[in-house]
Amino acid sequence: MVNIAVLGYGTVGSGVIEVLNLNGESISKRCGHDINVKYILDLRDFKGEPVEKLIVHDYNVIVNDPEIKIIVEVMGGVEPAYTFVKEAILKGKSVCTSNKELVAKHGAELLELSKAQKVNFLFEASVGGGIPIIRPLNQSLTADEIEEITGILNGTTNYILTKMSADNEGFDSALKEAQALGYAERNPEADVEGYDACRKIAILSSLAFGMQVDFEDIYTEGISQISDIDVLYAKAMGASIKLLATSRKVGNRVYAMVAPMLIKPTHPLFSVNGVFNGIFVRGNVIGDVMFYGSGAGKLPTASAVVADVVDAAKHVGTNIMTFWSSKKLELADAKTAPHRFFVRISDCDDNTRELINQVFGKIEEIKVNAREKDYAFLTEALSEAEYDEKADKIGKTLNRIRVMF
């Protein structure tokens, strides 16, 4: 029997208990041990609920109990999670977490500490909810040099964009519906401005390239500026707008970015719709692979956490090597990243049209019925800096979306 403690009895924490109760028998078989939840740390008492007898309010009870071999951290946020996790590892306990903020900020350090202590720090649930992506990157794609990881890593924004496209509606009304359905929070900033996806691509990039990618270094743009008119044009191009979190290695330079982008049906991420997530990986020998599934939700996320618990229980006393050094990876300047751009200007007069043609050179015009006054086009591949320079010369507000084709 392996004793574990769960820090935080919120959505994911209660999901972990539910999964262990529901599938306990097969989990024990796969694990070779029974998993016993000895404590749950929470500020609340949960009087009258079955978990009441497991609740403790003092972390010291948990971290000082030598019977506890594995700690599940599902509180979220950097503190006090970081202090708790570090202490646990130093006391020789493995930690499984769903906490992307913690992993993005302190992953490298906590992995090094775990290695020294011969325990494990596992975080499958921190990216892509239930989708197996951390373990595949760490253990299955070991023969490859990763050239690109591009993910739809945030279900809230993917739901909003899918809804905007399906019902030809604007961002605000799609957001309201997402909030009504519980897919978006009342303060949706972390999702819609791309901050959530940014932390996740920082984690994936660090694993893919084996060095610390700081999320603060990643250029991040959300979807709040995307309009129903953009969606019309996307459809006219046979394309779709997705919030993509991407990092690419070109020579020795790594570019990383979170931004809404246009993709076409030939891209494996095109058909990732609604609250689903998808992660596309290109390796130099494996070619293109894609992982798809529920990127959030109580049970899918708990499934990933419990799978980590099983792995930790199978590896008591052995560190599973993870290739993520604390050495900082200096990202290439995002301004030098080359893309095509979709550009759109409303009520475009003839002079502006001519100026655009002069400044942007070879373009591909896109027309949409009943939008005769617009001027909309695809540029050739330009760096961000080149695009900005050209856009400045036009002297009017241009809507632009990066293009991944």
Add this chain to the structure above:
Amino acid sequence: MVNIAVLGYGTVGSGVIEVLNLNGESISKRCGHDINVKYILDLRDFKGEPVEKLIVHDYNVIVNDPEIKIIVEVMGGVEPAYTFVKEAILKGKSVCTSNKELVAKHGAELLELSKAQKVNFLFEASVGGGIPIIRPLNQSLTADEIEEITGILNGTTNYILTKMSADNEGFDSALKEAQALGYAERNPEADVEGYDACRKIAILSSLAFGMQVDFEDIYTEGISQISDIDVLYAKAMGASIKLLATSRKVGNRVYAMVAPMLIKPTHPLFSVNGVFNGIFVRGNVIGDVMFYGSGAGKLPTASAVVADVVDAAKHVGTNIMTFWSSKKLELADAKTAPHRFFVRISDCDDNTRELINQVFGKIEEIKVNAREKDYAFLTEALSEAEYDEKADKIGKTLNRIRVMF
């Protein structure tokens, strides 16, 4: 340094050498050891090629060399692979293989033997080429009870079906093109009749349900009866015909089948086209996940083999537990599996039409331009036995395709 030997210098074997040469540095970092190929077993000499000095013709040289810790078996076929692999494991060597025939037939036994010998028998490349699916099933989906695995597991047939749909052409001409491009063999039976997919779903089902699923027990139907007319009707339904290898747990019964089926765009496998493979898994807590990538090819397959070598090298002296007992899983009678069916009859006279309506009851007629003489429809959900009984009553040749919606 870890010394390995490669059995068979064919497509995959030479791919393994290529991957180790190309990515040796990063592989060593991820593995913690350098991987050194000490021997290659092949009947040929490869005079003048760089591998010449590694070639041996006598397996005893390899299996009796205590320096060899890992053997890569990429010869294919059950014998002599089985004899060689068994001997290697008994001599305390781990084995990594891409050989689906060997794994489907002797997987459970070789896993048990490996466990007893504290070595590893790894076979990621035996299903889905480079796509990580064996390790995710074995190590990532451990918190779940698997309810369904459905895969597009054969790139040749998927290429043919994609081509038939894209160019409105018949099976024979699409097969010829696949052969010309090297995607299909001169004798394409193993692919087009579903035998290849059958072995692969047997392996996946054994891992998902933890018991031996014998491939001989799986009802298997290929795609050679699918015509360009079927493709027309699929399009009229907004659907696509795919060769699906599926196994589903309903209560305590497991149904398994390989057959062409109709799927709609809402299914994650719908957009798996060309030579690509996709594997859809439904777990009782993770929900739906899908894994996508190159299901064959020299380098993708070698990528999976080398990833197994890395895993084996990291686990010298420790068995990675795999949940696949040799106890036979008795599959439910395929005749009792419920499906909707798409049924089509050419030159259908009024009497037959009336008889069909009487016999099949509630149906959904499907019409296609310029096929006015056809009678084509979707049935309600019927067991295979019920369908056969009804079809017999019509007394004419009915074309039928199972429907997954």
